[in-house]
Amino acid sequence: MAILSENGASEEPRLDKARHIKYWTRCLKTLLPHQYTSNDSNRLYLAFFIISALDLLGVLESVPSKEEREDHINWIYHCQHPDGGFRMWPGTDFGVRASKDNAMWDPANIPATYFALASLLLLKDDFSRVRRRGCLEWLPRMQRGDGSFGETCVNGVVEGGMDPRFGYCATGIRFILRGTMSGPLEIEGRSVGDIDVDSFVKCVQLAEAYDGGIADLGFHEPHAGYTFCSLGALAFIDRLEVGDHAHSKRSVATAPTNPSAVISWLAYRQTELTDPDAGIDSEFTAPDDTTDNDPSQKPGVGKIAKIQQKAVTPAHQTAEHSVGISIFDLLVDGAGMSGRTNKVADTCYGFWVGASLHLMKQPTLYDHAAMRRYMLGKTQHPVLGGFGKFPGDVPDLLHGYLGLAALGLSGCEGVKVLEGGMCLSREARERLPLLWKRWDVHDEE
Amino acid sequence: MGKYSEDPLWADIEPLPTDEGGPNPLAAIAYSEEYEETMSYMRAVMAANEYSDRVLELTEDLIDMNPAHYTVWLYRAKTLFHLDKDLREELEWLNETALEHQKNYQIWHHRNLIVDRLDDCEGETEFVEQMFVKDAKNYHVWSYRQWLVKRFGLWETEELEFTERMLREDVRNNSAWNHRWYIVNGREAEGVKGEWDEGLRKRELDFAKNAVGKTPQNQSPWNYLRAIVRTAGVPLASLKEFAEQYASLDRPDSVRSSFALDLLADIFAEEEGGKDKAGKALDLLAAKYDPIRKNYWAYRKSQLGLESSTPEAVVAA
Numbered sequence: 151m152a153i154l155s156e157n158g159a160s161e162e163p164r165l166d167k168a169r170h171i172k173y174w175t176r177c178l179k180t181l182l183p184h185q186y187t188s189n190d191s192n193r194l195y196l197a198f199f200i201i202s203a204l205d206l207l208g209v210l211e212s213v214p215s216k217e218e219r220e221d222h223i224n225w226i227y228h229c230q231h232p233d234g235g236f237r238m239w240p241g242t243d244f245g246v247r248a249s250k251d252n253a254m255w256d257p258a259n260i261p262a263t264y265f266a267l268a269s270l271l272l273l274k275d276d277f278s279r280v281r282r283r284g285c286l287e288w289l290p291r292m293q294r295g296d297g298s299f300g301e302t303c304v305n306g307v308v309e310g311g312m313d314p315r316f317g318y319c320a321t322g323i324r325f326i327l328r329g330t331m332s333g334p335l336e337i338e339g340r341s342v343g344d345i346d347v348d349s350f351v352k353c354v355q356l357a358e359a360y361d362g363g364i365a366d367l368g369f370h371e372p373h374a375g376y377t378f379c380s381l382g383a384l385a386f387i388d389r390l391e392v393g394d395h396a397h398s399k400r401s402v403a404t405a406p407t408n409p410s411a412v413i414s415w416l417a418y419r420q421t422e423l424t425d426p427d428a429g430i431d432s433e434f435t436a437p438d439d440t441t442d443n444d445p446s447q448k449p450g451v452g453k454i455a456k457i458q459q460k461a462v463t464p465a466h467q468t469a470e471h472s473v474g475i476s477i478f479d480l481l482v483d484g485a486g487m488s489g490r491t492n493k494v495a496d497t498c499y500g501f502w503v504g505a506s507l508h509l510m511k512q513p514t515l516y517d518h519a520a521m522r523r524y525m526l527g528k529t530q531h532p533v534l535g536g537f538g539k540f541p542g543d544v545p546d547l548l549h550g551y552l553g554l555a556a557l558g559l560s561g562c563e564g565v566k567v568l569e570g571g572m573c574l575s576r577e578a579r580e581r582l583p584l585l586w587k588r589w590d591v592h593d594e595e
Numbered sequence: 596m597g598k599y600s601e602d603p604l605w606a607d608i609e610p611l612p613t614d615e616g617g618p619n620p621l622a623a624i625a626y627s628e629e630y631e632e633t634m635s636y637m638r639a640v641m642a643a644n645e646y647s648d649r650v651l652e653l654t655e656d657l658i659d660m661n662p663a664h665y666t667v668w669l670y671r672a673k674t675l676f677h678l679d680k681d682l683r684e685e686l687e688w689l690n691e692t693a694l695e696h697q698k699n700y701q702i703w704h705h706r707n708l709i710v711d712r713l714d715d716c717e718g719e720t721e722f723v724e725q726m727f728v729k730d731a732k733n734y735h736v737w738s739y740r741q742w743l744v745k746r747f748g749l750w751e752t753e754e755l756e757f758t759e760r761m762l763r764e765d766v767r768n769n770s771a772w773n774h775r776w777y778i779v780n781g782r783e784a785e786g787v788k789g790e791w792d793e794g795l796r797k798r799e800l801d802f803a804k805n806a807v808g809k810t811p812q813n814q815s816p817w818n819y820l821r822a823i824v825r826t827a828g829v830p831l832a833s834l835k836e837f838a839e840q841y842a843s844l845d846r847p848d849s850v851r852s853s854f855a856l857d858l859l860a861d862i863f864a865e866e867e868g869g870k871d872k873a874g875k876a877l878d879l880l881a882a883k884y885d886p887i888r889k890n891y892w893a894y895r896k897s898q899l900g901l902e903s904s905t906p907e908a909v910v911a912a
């Protein structure tokens with residue numbers, strides 16, 4: 151129940167918007183610290199986080215000038231592959247030394263392409279320089295016989311894991327560039343084929359696990375990130391089964407096969423476990439009867455007793471994780487989301503799980519207030535802005551962005567409403583039909 | 596001046612720096628000079644399709660700084676195969692790299708490729724266990740372990756004992772539970788039945804029940820129990836007596852496991868006239884034993900056609 155002020159009244163932790171803007175402005179305008187070198191080959195997704203965070207905070211058109219935004223758009227196009235699709239960064243482009251013989255080492259990349267297109271949408275680009283036909287011709291070649299998608303295609307071999315992150319990005323590219331139109335499409339006088347939607351659906355069905363979650367492959371452990379990617383991809387191709395009556399009579403293949411099991415697994419992800427170092431072996435004890443069981447007490451009073459209890463028994467923390475820990479950690483009650491059964495909360499799963507429940511049309515099945523308290527009271531960085539992975543962690547781009555995105559799902563003052571399935575603002579998503587109209591494609595729904 | 600530009604071995608290579616294309620590139624990184632130099636030599640070598648010993652060293656340097664570089668891994672594999680290198684040595688290098696970069700998945704993809712080509716998994720399960728000392732829930736490592744089992748047919752060897760060992764360390768390690776499920780049920784494609792076999796089923800039920808006995812508030816074995824009965828086509832009610840040891844509506848103040856209560860709610864719901872009891876179990880979860888999910892418990896009630904009640908009303912009743 152939040153922070154106790156001196157007079158005993160409680161106060162919810164707030165979004166320190168100015169600090170978040172400062173954090174993202176720094177990410178946009180200065181070089182990222184050298185620790186990001188290991189993510190050099192992921193730069194387009196880092197770029198998406200920066201652009202989209204500034205959009206969610208409502209400052210994308212004021213922090214960078216019009217000229218700077220134009221430069222950013224040009225950089226994204228600089229990453230475009232000559233045959234369509236995008237590279238993650240200019241690092242594979244051989245420039246003047248590019249030739250037919252080394253072209254195989256400079257492939258377009260599926261996630262890079264999704265994040266490039268999404269960033270262009272956020273920057274209000276007109277898509278006139280997107281090699282749309284080339285990109286849509288390349289897309290079906292990125293699908294394997296089993297229905298899964300890869301990351302790149304080198305020398306005719308689809309490379310990269312078989313996990314649904316690539317399926318999500320591939321179907322997202324298809325959604326942006328051709329809506330939900332299925333089958334061959336006439337573009338620039340040529341007939342462009344479609345991906346095999348049915349075999350992709352089958353892939354997701356096979357990855358549904360015994361406890362209701364979805365993994366990357368059959369029999370792997372279910373994971374909230376893969377669950378989101380699978381559900382999001384199904385939504386992009388209009389094959390998501392949410393378990394309501396409207397969908398159950400459809401004749402086409404849909405997934406998941408057991409929507410209520412997925413919903414239950416997702417609901418179970420919310421957890422009050424926050425300390426990555428603590429053993430989670432403390433045995434279950436029923437809440438103290440004198441506080442939670444007495445209806446004469448005002449709501450929330452029981453929680454205060456719990457907070458005081460927490461204050462006298464500090465959580466286990468290694469020295470490393472104790473550094474910079476916010477004072478809120480001991481005072482603020484909250485519950486974030488875990489990515490797998492019996493794991494502790496982590497900022498990014500606030501998005502993966504929250505958005506999954508939104509996609510399943512059950513956005514109220516988690517405690518939004520407890521989630522906001524976890525993020526705003528525990529993982530929001532009190533000095534640098536942004537969000538860390540765990541309480542007290544320094545912020546990073548992924549958690550900083552997905553934290554904002556999660557808040558955008560929960561209705562938080564200062565953050566734009568999020569379109570969960572695309573992980574960007576609803577405002578940006580609503581610009582898509584204008585592009586579709588120009589290309590004469592539409593959302594079939 | 597750097598490692599490569601000063602080395603006569605590399606004098607014939609004209610480095611190829613990356614071109615950012617114009618002002619204000621996005622997500623630009625404060626690279627070290629060392630990284631910039633290594634990248635510009637790597638790019639020059641790849642542009643020339645050179646597959647040589649010195650290239651292997653170059654890729655090692657680059658991967659150490661940027662293990663997510665998706666084409667350099669493929670380039671290294673191609674170089675190894677082209678030079679017909681000793682793949683055992685490659686595994687030794689990979690061991691160090693994997694221990695250093697725990698969260699990278701390209702490393703495991705590459706390991707897959709090498710071990711598949713070696714057609715021999717000697718030492719692999721031991722290495723995997725070494726990785727688990729650092730992080731017993733590492734997703735890439737568990738995925739790799741599954742692949743080893745399937746590729747080399749390790750079903751019958753010591754995999755079950757391995758899961759028992761991992762669960763003795765941490766009975767809440769859901770990855771280990773998942774692996775056990777795989778070992779017991781993952782051979783359907785080969786025509787080996789899993790939970791449908793009665794002896795097997797009893798063994799697995801006992802194993803999971805024993806784990807619940809040690810840690811009643813541990814969701815993993817409860818999920819495992821539910822999955823066994825569902826997969827085997829046995830009624831959920833067969834778990835009723837067991838669940839009632841941990842939760843009972845007659846003793847609402849001494850519930851030992853919220854998961855037992857959740858299971859009982861499902862069992863009651865299937866019983867004739869049991870919906871009200873199911874509703875009571877769900878109310879108890881919402882009010883007392885799992886209030887963070889109060890909206891979910893209300894949803895479960897609505898799925899049964901029951902009105903939701905406010906937690907206050909339940910407690911007062």
